[in-house]
Every structure is written in structure tokens, then in C-alpha cells.
Amino acid sequence: MKRIIDVTELALRDAHQSLIATRLGIDDMTGACEDLDNAGYWSIECWGGATYDACIRFLNEDPWQRLRTFKKLMPKTPLQMLLRGQNLLGYRHYQDEVVDRFVEKCAENGIDVFRIFDALNDLRNVERSVAAVKRVGKHAQGAISYTVSPIHSTEVFVEEAKRLVEMGCDSICIKDMAALIKPQAAYDLVKGIKDACGEQTRVHLHVHATTGVTLVSLFRAVEAGVDCVDTAVSSMSLGPGHNPTESFVEMLEGTGFGTRLDLDRVLKVKEHFAHTLPRYREFLSAVTGVETEIFKSQIPGGMLSNMESQLKQQGAGDRLHEVLDEIPVVRKDTGYVPLVTPTSQIVGTQAVLNILMGRYKVLTGEFADLMLGYYGAAPGERNPEVIELARAHANKGMIDCRPADLLEPEWAKLRAEALPLKGCNGSDEDVLTYAMFPKVAPGFFATRDEGPRNLGRDPETGALETEVPQGHAGKIT
Amino acid sequence: MKRIIDVTELALRDAHQSLIATRLGIDDMTGACEDLDNAGYWSIECWGGATYDACIRFLNEDPWQRLRTFKKLMPKTPLQMLLRGQNLLGYRHYQDEVVDRFVEKCAENGIDVFRIFDALNDLRNVERSVAAVKRVGKHAQGAISYTVSPIHSTEVFVEEAKRLVEMGCDSICIKDMAALIKPQAAYDLVKGIKDACGEQTRVHLHVHATTGVTLVSLFRAVEAGVDCVDTAVSSMSLGPGHNPTESFVEMLEGTGFGTRLDLDRVLKVKEHFAHTLPRYREFLSAVTGVETEIFKSQIPGGMLSNMESQLKQQGAGDRLHEVLDEIPVVRKDTGYVPLVTPTSQIVGTQAVLNILMGRYKVLTGEFADLMLGYYGAAPGERNPEVIELARAHANKGMIDCRPADLLEPEWAKLRAEALPLKGCNGSDEDVLTYAMFPKVAPGFFATRDEGPRNLGRDPETGALETEVPQGHAGKIT
Ligand SMILES: [Co+2]
Ligand SMILES: [Co+2]
Structure with missing residues (x-):
């Protein structure tokens, strides 16, 4: 009997955030959804991180509408988002009521798995969102921001994992955004968490591919007992992105480990994005190979x-x-x-x-x-x-x-500021958009009715369907 | 005490053969040689395969002069070539005397390690060249062409390895040109050869990166006892090429294995080729990602x-x-x-x-x-x-x-045909060029004096230094 390793697909969120500055428009994603939903993934990461910002800043796309579209097209597979704890998807701390309301709306619109992290690993910054997720009955995954320094050790991270479990997290994610985790370190950390928190504690491993070593780290994590790994379909993988889903599946042959993935479905997703990515060439990361520096x-x-x-x-x-x-x-x-x-x-x-x-x-x-x-x-x-x-x-x-703790209640004030904005539809979702992006939201509300702007270009002719706004570089999260 | 894993660097031969159709000119390689020679490689593969053909067909470059240049610039590190057994570097079988003379000339001009293979794994086709290499006192490496089929098993390949050792080979290479060897298979095969041939039998592993799994295979091969692996510096790696040298080194941290490589030197080589490869963009393989198909x-x-x-x-x-x-x-x-x-x-x-x-x-x-x-x-x-x-x-x-065995002695005839050609300098090296490439050699001899033609273009302006000849696709060997 093979031990089954679960897989989270990143194509719809972190992969395009890492490879093409989060510019993928909804029209270029819907075509892959049926195959994604039937491929056998544990979850599909498709929302949060920088996608919310990119939706309203560059794509004239309502992120909440995007989420509902995903939910409709992928009803079987849990949808996953990345949440920056008390920062939500914005760049400051929010008062707890805003956090609670945001989590409720995410759940209501379709999120099943919330991956929650704090950049400093200050777990006080994730407590409130974890509690909010538990209250709405969804999966709260506590993520540890992996790094290497003289003061970071396996023991330090294992201690954090224990505290996340005590906090009520349903699973633990080791989140390695810079591809720093080497094979032996991955083995030690996964095993350390399993030993400390118990075999029943789900451990997920999120790694980027940038340094070239992390598929080996995934392999060693599997040997150490990891429950789920994050990968991206091959045509949306590598460089500053992630390890290819198909390669992960194939490398397990004969090892006593396997996945539930249907590779025929995955290959269809691959072909979809093989035709999609070239449409976004102008946003393509300059980093395409391996950077061990x-x-x-x-x-x-x-x-x-x-x-x-x-x-x-x-x-x-x-x-x-x-x-x-x-x-x-x-x-x-x-x-x-x-x-x-x-x-x-x-x-x-x-x-x-x-x-x-x-x-x-x-x-x-x-x-x-x-x-x-x-x-x-x-x-x-x-x-x-x-x-x-x-x-x-x-x-x-x-x-x-x-x-x-220093913040006064702010929901009423945010609501009062958002509602009068031209085009604001009065929903809590719109208030949250304003709360997180007060400078960008007014413009977005005003033009929302024009519908999503697709920034893809014909790879042959370079023809653009709509105007290109000013570029910005995607955030690696 | 760490066990040391040796590394062969492929940048100067298989890497550019796989990535840019073997078009790299000598001028774009010499700048990396000092760092390559001082980085601590077990060997530097820099000759043979399709490079000979490409030299005379596209680059107006004397392959023997290229070899002598390498030897002069890299006196410390053994230079390695890929030899197609009885086919030498051509596309037919040669009579034994031609094989002997070719091997002698290779040794004389600077080759230290001969990797010898036959496409069918018919070992009768490598016997003569192995014997010739032994006679000139160089390292004869017998290579097994790895493949997957209903009739190929670990046992079949181990049997071939045993016969290569009996034949007098100084080491065995598992040569996986299509990136088919998965981690467990790599482990089993390396271990199988070690068990059957003895721990003292050197086993090398040559893998391409195309399917995305083979760095993991290298890792498992290390665990199984492999002595040396083939990699290419990161700026000349991946796609249909090979795994990045730096990633191989880094992934071993903390594992009880290590290399002799000086990463500062390797990074200098990386920077060299990071500036070189874009000059050959027009020859770049269309395959850049991972292809598990x-x-x-x-x-x-x-x-x-x-x-x-x-x-x-x-x-x-x-x-x-x-x-x-x-x-x-x-x-x-x-x-x-x-x-x-x-x-x-x-x-x-x-x-x-x-x-x-x-x-x-x-x-x-x-x-x-x-x-x-x-x-x-x-x-x-x-x-x-x-x-x-x-x-x-x-x-x-x-x-x-x-x-x-069906061939009559042919050296005298080849020599008699080659010598009258315009520009032929009368050397055995020239006769060998004619022997292997009778259609291309005459043109090359006639224009050789004009000196090497560099096909690199300025990546900014696209300006070409000399004329571009008709393209052909590199052979994967
Ligand atoms: Co990430
Ligand atoms: Co090769």
C-alpha cells in the first residue's frame, strides 16, 4: 500500500504572482477550471496574496466576483487562499472586527482553506484570523515563514508549530517563499513537527523553485511524513515560481509514495497554460533559471x-x-x-x-x-x-x-467612508476593498462596470485587447 | 567525515549541445576556462558528441585546435569527451585501425577521460575503443545508454556494467539522455552496479533535466553510492540540458555528502555564461520548461x-x-x-x-x-x-x-582521399576529419584559414559578427 501524498495546485494564485506579477486575468483561467477540479488536488490555491490588489489595481476585476466564479467552476475541490494574518491582504494592521468580517466574507464567497501567516512569525498577529476561520467552520492552516539565520533552528520552528496547533489550527504549513529550505532541513523540520505535535497533525510544505534544490526537499519531506505539498502545473512552474506538479507525481514512482492526481487532467491544465503564459510575456519575471545566490x-x-x-x-x-x-x-x-x-x-x-x-x-x-x-x-x-x-x-x-491592540474599532468609520464612493455597491465586500486599498478602491469602484480588463497579448502579433496600466512587480508571499 | 561526490561539468559540451544546438564558439568559452580549471571538478566535458561536427560545419573552427586550446587553458583538470564507440563522432561504423588512430590523436591533443557508448548497448561496438584508450594510458569510461522498456531492467543494465568492467573500463557511466531515470530507479541501478561490480568500481551518472525529476535522482544516486555526477553551471542548465551545478552542491548541505567544488569559482563561470547564452538566442531550444510527456x-x-x-x-x-x-x-x-x-x-x-x-x-x-x-x-x-x-x-x-567486422582496412584509402583536398594539412587529424565528415571536410579545409566564425549576436542590437550558416538541430547524446 502506497502512502498518499496530497497536492495543492498553485497555478491560479502564487504561480502567476511569482512568474507574471499577478497579472493573469479571469478569462485566462476559467478554461482550466474543469480539469483542475477533477484532477484530484487536495486544494486549489486561487485567491489572496497579491491577487486582490492586482485585480482592482490592474485588471478592473472584482476579486469577490473572481472568487465566486472559481467556486462555481470548481465545486468539488477545496479552494484555498493566502491571508497575511492581521494585515489581511493589505499593508497595515486591521482592527479585529475588520478581520472577523473579512474572514466571514471569504468563507461566504467560497474559500475553504485559509493559509494564515505573519511575516515576523509573531503568532499574536495570526490568532484572531485563526479564531475567525474556526468560527465559520473552515480549515485554518497556520503557516510558518521559513527563513535561515543564526537564531532560526528546527527547534524554533517546531515550537511555533506547536503553538499554532494549540491555537486551533487544522494544519501547519512550512512556507518557504525564497526557496531556502534544503533537503536535510526539510526532512528535519517535517519530522520535528510530526514528533512534537503528533502524527495526526497535518503538515504542508510550500516551497518555491528559485534555488533549484527544492524538489529534492519535497522528496525528503515526503520521506519525513509530510501530508501535502504545493506545486504548480509545469507550464506555470520553475524560475521564481514552484516545482512542476507532474514532476512531483512522476518522481514518486516505485518509492512507496503516490498521489491521487490524474495526470491526464493535469496535462490538459498544462496545455492550457502553455498557451496562456506567452500572452503575458511582458510581465514575465527576469529570473527564469536557478539562483543559488x-x-x-x-x-x-x-x-x-x-x-x-x-x-x-x-x-x-x-x-x-x-x-x-x-x-x-x-x-x-x-x-x-x-x-x-x-x-x-x-x-x-x-x-x-x-x-x-x-x-x-x-x-x-x-x-x-x-x-x-x-x-x-x-x-x-x-x-x-x-x-x-x-x-x-x-x-x-x-x-x-x-x-x-492599539487600534480603535474602525469598521463603522471605514463603512462610512466607503459607501459614498461613486460605484460602491454598499456591500461589506466593497467596504473591505476600500479598507485594504483606500487609494485604489475609489478608482476601481468608478470603473468596475466596464468589466475585467485582460492584459494578455496575442503572442504572435503582440495585439492587446485593452489598455495596459502602469506595471508593478509582484510580491513574493 | 563527509563522503565526497565528484562532479563533471558539462557547460563546454553537452550543455550547449542541448540548449543551443552546439553552436557555442571558442571565443565564448575561453573566458570561463581559468575558473573552470580551478573550481575542483573531477573532469570537464568539453569535446566530442556533436561538437566536432558543429565546429567544421557551422563555426569554421578546427576541433583539434579547440581541444588544444582547452588543454592549454585548463591544464589541471582532466578533459573529457563523449565517443560513440565504433562510430567515433561520425554516423557510420569505422574500421578498427581508424578507431585506434582517432583515440591516439584524442589522447595526444588533450583528452584524459573517454566516455564511450553504443546506442544499442551492443558492447562489441565499444570494445575496440576501450582497448585503444587503455593502450594510450587514459581513462576509459564505459557508458550504458539508459532507457525504459518492457525488456530493460536493473538486472539487464547491471549485467552490461559487469561486462564493461571485465572489458577493462576504469569506470561505468549511466547515461540518461532523455531524463527518464526516476529517483528509485537511479538508486536501484547505482546500488545494483556497486553490489555486482564491487565498491571500488567507479559509477558516474549522466542525466538531463528535461522531465524535472532528475536532480532528485542524483540525490538518490548519491545515497546509493554514486562516485561522480554530471551537472552544468546554472546559467547553462535546465530545459533539455542538465541539472545546475550550484544546486547540486547546495542540496547536499547537512546530508553527510559534499563536493570539492569552490562555489565562488562556479559562480564566476555562471556569470560568464549568463552573459554568453543570450548571444545565441536564435539557436535556443524551444523546450525550456519541464516535459514529463x-x-x-x-x-x-x-x-x-x-x-x-x-x-x-x-x-x-x-x-x-x-x-x-x-x-x-x-x-x-x-x-x-x-x-x-x-x-x-x-x-x-x-x-x-x-x-x-x-x-x-x-x-x-x-x-x-x-x-x-x-x-x-x-x-x-x-x-x-x-x-x-x-x-x-x-x-x-x-x-x-x-x-x-565486415569492413576492410580503410585508413590508407581515407588518407589518399583526404590529402589532395585543398587546405588539407596532411595531418592524421585532418584525415580523421575527412573520415568522419567526408562531405563537410572539403569545404572546411578550404576555408579554415579564415579562422573561427562566431555565431553569437549582440543581445541588445542583434548585430552578428559573421554570417550565419544554415541551422541544424543539435543531437542529444
Ligand atoms: Co509562495
Ligand atoms: Co547528454
Whole structure:
């Protein structure tokens, strides 16, 4: 008897977020849904992360409508989203009532599995959303942001996993956004969690492919007892994306492990996206091969191109290597935060400023907030000198409470601000859109009736169906 | 104490043969040689395979001069070549004296390690070259063409390995040109060979990356006791090429295995080729991602694009799927030959003809020869009906001797034909060029003095330094 390994398909969310800056429009996804729904996946990740932002910012597409479409087209397979804990899908902390309402609406519109993480692994920042998910009867998956540093060890992560289980999480995800987890580390961590939390604790492993080693890590995780792995169909895989689903299935032959996947269905999904991806060539990540330098810099692929363009704008395109050397310094000063949205951007931007202006001569507001505890507790000791600089810059003190505890109830205010906006339909969903993206939502509400804008181009002629808005680089989450 | 795994670097031969149709010119390689030579490789594969053909056909470059250049620039690390047994680097069998002289000249000009294989695994076809290599005191590596079929098993391959060791080979290579070897199979085969031939028998593993699973296979081979693996520096890796060198090194961290490689040197080689490869964009393989369909069709990536263009020329570009279904039929009729140069081309072309003209309505001369034993013994039973068709087509009988036994001494004749050619310098090396490529050699001799032609283009402007000759697709070997 083979032991069955479950698989989560990433094509509809993280894969295009990583490969083409989250630009995939709904029209280019619906054609794959029937095969996806019948292929035998444990879940299909299709929402959350940067997709909400991209929908309203670039695609004139209502993210809630996208979710309902997915639910209609994929009724059999659990739909999964990525949720940044107390930040929801936005870039600040929200007051608990907003969190509760957001989770309720996600469940109501079709989400079955909530993967919840905090960039700093400050578990106080995920508690409220985990509780909200449990209350609506859905699957709450607690994710650990994997990183490598002098203070991060298997034991530290296992301890976090235990606390997530105690919090009521239905499963644990090891989330390795920069492809840092090597085979032996994957084995040790999966086994460590199983040993500490019990065999019945479901362990999922989310890895990117950027460093080239992580399919081997998945293999070792399988040997260590992992329950579910994340992959993307081959035509939407590799580079800063993920390991190919088909390769994962094939590599298990003869090993005593297997999946439930129907490869004929998966190959149809492959063909679909093999024709789709070339339509988005202009958004394609510059990183296409393998980048083992990430083991040193820890910079996810998507962030690298962000920093390159920041530097070029400043006429300092040749100073990338200095910035890459500066990042570990800045990261150490923050107490070794994992580099994931939003910490990757905060640390990356500060490193760029350090190189251009002199170390900590100029601080960003976000960096000061990070140093002062406004994103949560740091994994390790923060540099006291840099804390002083941050205090002076921000003209406020350090906090050590859960950041959201400082927030006043805000739902009524957000609702009052959202409703008068031209095109706002008065729903809680629209209020949430406004809450998370107050600058973008008004424009989106006003043009929503024009319907989704598909940014794909004919790969032969380059013909575009509608206008292309200003580009931005996708966030690796 | 870590067990050390040796590494052979493929960037200078198989990598560019697989990725850019063997077009890399010497000028685009010399800059990497110092770092390659100091990185700690067990050997550097840099010659043989299709490089000889490409040198004289497309690059106006003397392959022997290329070899001497490599030897001069990389004096420390053993230089390795791929040799097709009795076929040398050409497309027919050569009489033994030609084989002996070729091997002598290779050794004299700089080859230290000879990897010798026969497409059919008919070991009579490698015996003479193995003996010649031993006589000149170099390393003779006997390679097994790996394939998957109802008649190929671990036991069959282990038996071949034993015979290669008995023949005097200094090491055994498992050569998997289509990326078919899955992790468990790799483990079983490496262990099987070690168990049967003794722990002291060196086992090397050559795999391509096309199906996406083979880095895991390398990992399992390491666990099974493999001595050396083949990889290519990351900027010249993946797709129909090979697994990235850096990823191989990194994935071993914490496992009890390690390499001698200096990653700083390897990263310099990476940067070199990251700037080089874009200069050859026009030759880039259409296969860039992962193709697990190969597990079914067994068609190496390079062969796929060959067949596609054959079909397009016949106005039948839409019939590729039929051809892919026909290939296993034709292969079965041949007695399950492995698909590697030249059998991959012979079987592929026959499958195309079968689809376009009706099954075996038209035979190629090469296919008839294959059926009649003129390439050697088949691994399994050949289809007697197809043998009859071949007999009628070729108007000759079957043979079961070693094909080269039918050949009369030919060196003197080849020499007499080569010497009068305009530009022939009278050396044995030139005679060998003529012997292997009688149609191309005269033109090459005549223009050799103009010096190497570099086909790289400026990636920004597209400007070409010299004229581009007619393209051909690289052979996967
Ligand atoms: Co991710
Ligand atoms: Co090869």
C-alpha cells in the first residue's frame, strides 16, 4: 500500500504572482477550471496574496466576483487562499472586527482553506484570523515563514508549530517563499513537527523553485511524513515560481509514495497554460533559471528585480552587489526578520537607502515602525542603536503589545467612508476593498462596470485587447 | 567525515549541445576556462558528441585546435569527451585501425577521460575503443545508454556494467539522455552496479533535466553510492540540458555528502555564461520548461523539435501527436533500442514516414540497416515482419556479427582521399576529419584559414559578427 501524498495546485494564485506579477486575468483561467477540479488536488490555491490588489489595481476585476466564479467552476475541490494574518491582504494592521468580517466574507464567497501567516512569525498577529476561520467552520492552516539565520533552528520552528496547533489550527504549513529550505532541513523540520505535535497533525510544505534544490526537499519531506505539498502545473512552474506538479507525481514512482492526481487532467491544465503564459510575456519575471545566490542574500527573485529598478531610477544600477551585501546587515539589525511581504520590501528599500545615502542616514517610516515593534515582535534581538535612530525618526516609542491592540474599532468609520464612493455597491465586500486599498478602491469602484480588463497579448502579433496600466512587480508571499 | 561526490561539468559540451544546438564558439568559452580549471571538478566535458561536427560545419573552427586550446587553458583538470564507440563522432561504423588512430590523436591533443557508448548497448561496438584508450594510458569510461522498456531492467543494465568492467573500463557511466531515470530507479541501478561490480568500481551518472525529476535522482544516486555526477553551471542548465551545478552542491548541505567544488569559482563561470547564452538566442531550444510527456514518448527534447520541423516541411505540422504515438510502435519493432544518437533520429524519422505514408510503406535506408543488424545487436526481439520489409527494401540479408567486422582496412584509402583536398594539412587529424565528415571536410579545409566564425549576436542590437550558416538541430547524446 502506497502512502498518499496530497497536492495543492498553485497555478491560479502564487504561480502567476511569482512568474507574471499577478497579472493573469479571469478569462485566462476559467478554461482550466474543469480539469483542475477533477484532477484530484487536495486544494486549489486561487485567491489572496497579491491577487486582490492586482485585480482592482490592474485588471478592473472584482476579486469577490473572481472568487465566486472559481467556486462555481470548481465545486468539488477545496479552494484555498493566502491571508497575511492581521494585515489581511493589505499593508497595515486591521482592527479585529475588520478581520472577523473579512474572514466571514471569504468563507461566504467560497474559500475553504485559509493559509494564515505573519511575516515576523509573531503568532499574536495570526490568532484572531485563526479564531475567525474556526468560527465559520473552515480549515485554518497556520503557516510558518521559513527563513535561515543564526537564531532560526528546527527547534524554533517546531515550537511555533506547536503553538499554532494549540491555537486551533487544522494544519501547519512550512512556507518557504525564497526557496531556502534544503533537503536535510526539510526532512528535519517535517519530522520535528510530526514528533512534537503528533502524527495526526497535518503538515504542508510550500516551497518555491528559485534555488533549484527544492524538489529534492519535497522528496525528503515526503520521506519525513509530510501530508501535502504545493506545486504548480509545469507550464506555470520553475524560475521564481514552484516545482512542476507532474514532476512531483512522476518522481514518486516505485518509492512507496503516490498521489491521487490524474495526470491526464493535469496535462490538459498544462496545455492550457502553455498557451496562456506567452500572452503575458511582458510581465514575465527576469529570473527564469536557478539562483543559488539567494542562499546568501535571501532575496526572493521578485524582490531582486524590484530593487534593481529602484537603483536604476536613482542612476545607481551598478550598485546592486553593494545592496545585496547590505541586506544581511539590515536584516540582522531588525532581529533577523524573515524576508517576505511586507518585510522583504521594507528591508530591501532600507538597504538601498543605506547604500545610496549612507547607512541609516535616511530611514523609511515603515523601517522605523518595524524597528519599534509596530509590525510585531522580532524573532531575535534588534540593534539598540538602530532602535534609537528609529525612535528619533518616528518621534514615537517602542511597543511590545500586539500591534492591533492599539487600534480603535474602525469598521463603522471605514463603512462610512466607503459607501459614498461613486460605484460602491454598499456591500461589506466593497467596504473591505476600500479598507485594504483606500487609494485604489475609489478608482476601481468608478470603473468596475466596464468589466475585467485582460492584459494578455496575442503572442504572435503582440495585439492587446485593452489598455495596459502602469506595471508593478509582484510580491513574493 | 563527509563522503565526497565528484562532479563533471558539462557547460563546454553537452550543455550547449542541448540548449543551443552546439553552436557555442571558442571565443565564448575561453573566458570561463581559468575558473573552470580551478573550481575542483573531477573532469570537464568539453569535446566530442556533436561538437566536432558543429565546429567544421557551422563555426569554421578546427576541433583539434579547440581541444588544444582547452588543454592549454585548463591544464589541471582532466578533459573529457563523449565517443560513440565504433562510430567515433561520425554516423557510420569505422574500421578498427581508424578507431585506434582517432583515440591516439584524442589522447595526444588533450583528452584524459573517454566516455564511450553504443546506442544499442551492443558492447562489441565499444570494445575496440576501450582497448585503444587503455593502450594510450587514459581513462576509459564505459557508458550504458539508459532507457525504459518492457525488456530493460536493473538486472539487464547491471549485467552490461559487469561486462564493461571485465572489458577493462576504469569506470561505468549511466547515461540518461532523455531524463527518464526516476529517483528509485537511479538508486536501484547505482546500488545494483556497486553490489555486482564491487565498491571500488567507479559509477558516474549522466542525466538531463528535461522531465524535472532528475536532480532528485542524483540525490538518490548519491545515497546509493554514486562516485561522480554530471551537472552544468546554472546559467547553462535546465530545459533539455542538465541539472545546475550550484544546486547540486547546495542540496547536499547537512546530508553527510559534499563536493570539492569552490562555489565562488562556479559562480564566476555562471556569470560568464549568463552573459554568453543570450548571444545565441536564435539557436535556443524551444523546450525550456519541464516535459514529463517524455516518460511516455521517450523522445528527447532536441529530437522533438527536429520532428516538428520535419512535419512542418511536409505541411503536416498538426500530426505531431500521431507521430508521438507511433514512436513506441516503431521502437518496439526494433527490439526496444534506446533512443539516442543515431537511433533517436532513425526511429523518429521512420515514425514520421509511417504517419505520412502509411506504416512501413516507405523505409529509410538507415532504418532498414537498423532492422538488419548493421548497427549491432538489438536489445530485444525485432519484429520479423518488419525485418522482411527491410530485407526487401535494402536488398541484403541480416547480419549478426559485429558490424565493423565486415569492413576492410580503410585508413590508407581515407588518407589518399583526404590529402589532395585543398587546405588539407596532411595531418592524421585532418584525415580523421575527412573520415568522419567526408562531405563537410572539403569545404572546411578550404576555408579554415579564415579562422573561427562566431555565431553569437549582440543581445541588445542583434548585430552578428559573421554570417550565419544554415541551422541544424543539435543531437542529444
Ligand atoms: Co509562495
Ligand atoms: Co547528454
